Amino acid sequence: MTRYVMGRLVESVIVLVIMSFVIYALIGLMPGDPIDLMIKSDPRLTPADAARLRAVYGLDKPLAERYLHWAMAALSGDFGHSRLYVQPVLDVMPGFLLNTFNLMGLTFVISIVIAVPVGVYAALRQHSAGDYAINLACFAGISVPIFWLALMLIIVFAVLIPVLPASGVSSVGGGGFLDRARHLVLPVVTLTIFSIGSYTRFMRASTIEVMRQDYIRTAFAKGASRNRVVVRHALRNALLPVVTIIALSFGTLFSGALITETMFAYPGMGKLIYDSIMGNDFNMALVALLFATLVTLLANLAADLAYAWLDPRISYSGGGGTPR
């Protein structure tokens, strides 16, 4: 197992290095560089001025050379300066990351805590009124435009019944736990309504599939109670596809939720990445995207390990992974 984990970590580092170059190159393809922005601010700059400035900023060098320069600096902990926020990238990102972690982490936990039992409940009562009601609610949650949902929640709970703040992370002069928690309620509810539907649907489908397996029938034939069969035999296996979905969601967990963040004026990673890309903030965009890549890689590794824990037939300790 340790060997497997080490192998995967090495693999992740290689992927990360390749991705850093790919992202660097793609960002380099985007129109405009810092000197173009200077020209936009001062269109009277002469070609000689522009050429000299490009040389000063090292933008006259080939892409590969610039990448190597960036990579060497990054290895020594210097990830560059954010053009938009005029601060070192690593000084800007933690605040946004923490906001996103609070928002998305809470959404994630609440969604899972609700979706798993609800999905199992719907699967065990397939075609019942309860199942239909859950399905309907799921489809409503998935299909409602998140922009509209956010706006409606603001209007209802901040305008008509003013019990919650409409936007922001904290009040001016506030910032305590309760204050921050109040500001999280509406964005978390928006995202939870949106994400809970798909998790519930996956859980339901997966449980239905598992409940048709021979070993479940055998468990029932042996006289095990329904609850025992579900909890001891079905649930662990039914969770496998959901774990995959969760692992894939981790990337987005740290790359934020652009629309929700924008609607609630909540400065998170989604807005940060979007604004960086749109605002020619290469360093910030690069580091933020790389971070999202790293989280996705680690989450997938965690998912693979979770498979082994959930399903004893899966082993990473050699033998080519053949089911036992």
Added chain:
Amino acid sequence: MIAAMAGGLGLAACGEQKQDRHTLVIGMTQYPATLNPNIESMLAKTYVLAMTRRPFTHHDTDWNLVCALCETLPTLENGLAVRETLANGKQGVAVTYTIKQGATWGDGTPVTTKDVLFTYEVGKHPASGVADGELYRRILRIGVKDARTFTLHLDRLTFDYNAINSFQVLPAHIDRANFKDPKEYRKRTAYDSDSTNPGLYFGPYRITEKKIGSRIVLERNPTWWGKKPYFKKIVVRIIEKTAALEANLLSGSINYIAGELGLLLDQGIAFEKRHGKDFDIQFKPSLVYEHIDLNLENPFLKDRRVRTALILALDREELSSRLFDRRQPVADSFVHPLDWIHSKATPRYRYDPARAGRLLDAAGWAKRDSKGFRVNAKGRRLTFELMTTAGSRTRELVQQILQSQWRKAGIDIRIRNEPARVYFGETVTKRKFKAMAMFAWLSAPESVPRLTLHSSQITTAANNWSGQNYTSYKNPEVDKLLDAIEIELDRPKRRVLWARLQKLYARDLPVLPLFFRADPFIIPKWLKGIRPTGHQDPTTLWVEHWRAERP
């Protein structure tokens, strides 16, 4: 779920915190990238900084140039500006300013000529990346008389010789250390690394808190020498989505939506219909000139008759009425009707489809194809690609109306929009649009359009895409007029030159003028003293006159 969460947090009854009556919360849609007043030109930054500092000169609400940080506006008449002959024989000018008595940085250090010299040093350095490099290039040297008086020696005598609006004085005692390596100054300036340092500001307010991307908090500056502001604290909150901005206003989370960076006009009109009785809503036409740049290298658009037909086939009054409740004045040229240089003799193109048709017939587009579009003798359809910024709802609506109006004249319009990033980063600035590019210019009163109309300013790869003449318009008479206007000091004579320029612009039509954008200011009835300017200087330059008159 919400009730549970709200209840769990013990919130049900408390709602949004009630604000102190001496605190004003302003909502706007953009966060200032940098707070350094000289680096990058950005309206959000100008808006916030106008509360914390004052330029030497700016335009007042009546569009006259006035002193803010100087005692007296220097003119040739009052002797504070003096003509001088330069070493190369050309005419220059020496302009003397005296820093306002009592001008003091927030840490108690007086604003002096040392700061002026430091600002000049930063501004003229090519690697520092200031927004208006041209001003610093024009300054040949600065002579210092004493701690408050200095003389700028300018390389030419232009009519706006005394306007140094973009010379934003920097605190030498704080930022000089950050300028040791000019290339790194953008990254090290205290305005971004130490934004709450009181020594960076000398206006009615100073910045006391900055939450990146979220809000900026300003509090009264004890060293401000002018009228004491009413509000103890001003919070500028950034809410990018205008729908959310509106909801925040209604919820009381913000008190006022900045007109300069707030709702779009159509949203303002809709808001007025729903909540007009609760707010004082002002619509101020601004110097934001919406227009369509034509690519004059397009073979069809080279023909002036076609360009004239294009504007005659448009019912811009109808468009303004349908979309903007007639609150956006139709433009005859780049000159705003409120600007003193506006000429009533400029040709006005009213909707005249019959004349448009005759012009197109004469230009060889008399035949129609099976779909009703005009074709030439070779059977080629009269087709143009109209581009603008994707996702800009108002512009996309305008585009659709233009398309339908031109269709009636037999002109086929293909719409192709791009994200602003690509559109302004490549397509417009590198003249990659095939026919028409719709966007806006923001200018100052009596702004000479040298960059957009002079033939030397046509953007090309050879000049590294500098300049802003994206239409590739060339008219020797216009070039001469632009040169002449800049150095004509006599207003009546200059007015004649301006009139001729507007006439040529309207005759040649390198650009199709659409309208001047109006900004809606959504002001609560209790908030008094806000006077929209209509030009590039924001209302916050008069923030000390804002007050609350609550019942």
